[in-house]
Amino acid sequence: MVHGAPGAGKTTQSKKLSTCxxxxxxxxHISAGERLRAIRNGEFQSKYGIEVNxxxxxxxxxxxLVNKIIFESIALFPPDSIVLVDGYPCFIEAVGPFLEALxxx
Numbered sequence: 115m116v117h118g119a120p121g122a123g124k125t126t127q128s129k130k131l132s133t134c135x136x137x138x139x140x141x142x143h144i145s146a147g148e149r150l151r152a153i154r155n156g157e158f159q160s161k162y163g164i165e166v167n168x169x170x171x172x173x174x175x176x177x178x179l180v181n182k183i184i185f186e187s188i189a190l191f192p193p194d195s196i197v198l199v200d201g202y203p204c205f206i207e208a209v210g211p212f213l214e215a216l217x218x219x
Contacts, residue, residue: 116200124200142191146202181215
């Protein structure tokens with residue numbers, strides 16, 4: 115996870131790092147906010163798109179749904195990649211479910 119205040123440079127630094135290799139491992143980058151916006155406007159096809167775009171979708175989205183989207187996105191990288199996730203979890207109550215989801219992977 116890459117965590118910090120808005121405007122701190124999380125996405126900028128993650129994008130720069132994603133051009134590197136570390137000990138032969140590709141570094142990938144997922145911006146949670148960019149990915150969710152891409153699903154909302156149809157630029158990224160997600161199997162969770164219907165839930166994200168539902169008129170009844172809560173704001174903010176349920177942590178479990180966002181976790182599923184993050185892991186769906188991580189799965190697009192080669193298995194031995196290091197993937198930086200920036201901008202999520204952004205609420206303290208989302209940290210626990212995200213760490214639990216990481217442990218389950």
